[in-house]
Amino acid sequence: MMRQCCRWLAALLAALVLCGEAESSEALYFPCRSCHGDNGGGNEAMGAPAIAAMDAKYLARQLRNFRDGKRGMSLDDPEGRQMNLIMTILTDDEEIDQLARFVEAMPPTMPLRTLPAPAADVASLYQACAICHGADGEGRDEMNAPALARLDDWYISAQLRKFRDGIRGAAAGDMLGAQMRASVSNLDNRSMDKLAASIVRLASD
Ligand code: HEC
Ligand code: HEC
The missing domain is CATH 1.10.760.10 (Cytochrome c-like domain)
Structure with missing residues (x-):
């Protein structure tokens, strides 16, 4: 009885997964907006870089690095720790690649110049x-x-x-x-x- 019930439940779950709509790219980007901005232009006060139009391969690699603890784990890296936290809700490889392609397609933003103009050398x-x-x-x-x-x-x-x-x-x-x-x-x-x-x-x- 127990086993049958489990089998039934497993089938139901599989069906739900198959029917489930894939997350839209906008929905995947939603949690990023508070720090990286609606246009992906970044936010200096939060330490969040501009990511709009960033190469999808590099971007996806960084997201995996944050997810897998290759980046951001140091106690001296409060900015990286924020990304580690975010990546606990975005663990699926396909969703990471989909989001990376979405961000790559965003129009590029103008970079900020906050440091004095460099000398000629x-x-x-x-x-x-x-x-x-x-x-x-x-x-x-x-x-x-x-x-x-x-x-x-x-x-x-x-x-x-x-x-x-x-x-x-x-x-x-x-x-x-x-x-x-x-x-x-x-x-x-x-x-x-x-x-x-x-x-x-x-x-x-
Ligand atoms: C709570 C604020 C916050 C949220 C939310 C957030 N980020 Fe970040 N993100 C940062 C900060 C801060 C950094 C800079 C980390 C560092 O200094 O190494 C960063 C770095 C990155 C980088 C590395 C860029 C590079 O040039 O190497 C990528 C890519 C990135 N974020 C993408 C995302 C995506 C996609 C989301 C949404 C799923 C997201 N972030 C959500 C704050 C945030
Ligand atoms: C041997 C090749 C190589 C050289 C030389 C090199 N870099 Fe890099 N750099 C890389 C690679 C590869 C990455 C990506 C690392 C990763 O995936 O985390 C990178 C990443 C970076 C990043 C991070 C970008 C981001 O979006 O977070 C900056 C900034 C950077 N390099 C600046 C420089 C500067 C300035 C120099 C010269 C002083 C330099 N690099 C020399 C290969 C190189």
Whole structure:
């Protein structure tokens, strides 16, 4: 009797899952809006970056990194912890990919310039980055290196510090983060701010 009942319940559940409408992309994006904005332009006060038009492959990888504890787990990373929390309600791989494609299709927003304009000598600093991120910060798919040109300067600068200080890219199995760490290990804060201020001007100048 018990077993039959279980079988019946299992069949009912399977039917419900099959009938269940897939979540719409708008519904999936709904919980993101409070921090990343309706247009995906980000929010400096919340530390939330602009994500509109971000490459779907990179975006989905970051969501999985947050979900799987490869990013955001450090106690020194209050911004990343928020994403870890959000990803406890978005665990399904297909939904992650669907949401990433939706965000990729959002029109790009203009990056914020909050740091002083860099001096002319920063071009040589960025040289070392261009090999992976592209001459105009457009990103290079074959290097798995994301576009930088649409990110706000404050966010770029904060991420560079996180990589250097082992807050991002140091988790076991984060090979791509480790590559990035190696590239910034020798930079001081001033150079990071100069780099961020010049990268934010790459696309628009
Ligand atoms: C409570 C605020 C909050 C909510 C809600 C939130 N985020 Fe975030 N998100 C952040 C913050 C803060 C960061 C920056 C983390 C860091 O500094 O490493 C971030 C980072 C990200 C990144 C990494 C971007 C990059 O350039 O590497 C992606 C992608 C992202 N969020 C997507 C989403 C999506 C999609 C949702 C909705 C499912 C969402 N976020 C919901 C606050 C939030
Ligand atoms: C060897 C290739 C390589 C070099 C050189 C490199 N990067 Fe990266 N960078 C990457 C990869 C790969 C990622 C993505 C890491 C991940 O998936 O978490 C990344 C991520 C980043 C991010 C995070 C973007 C975001 O949306 O959160 C920033 C900012 C960045 N790089 C800036 C730089 C700067 C500035 C330099 C030069 C000083 C540089 N990178 C040099 C490969 C590189």
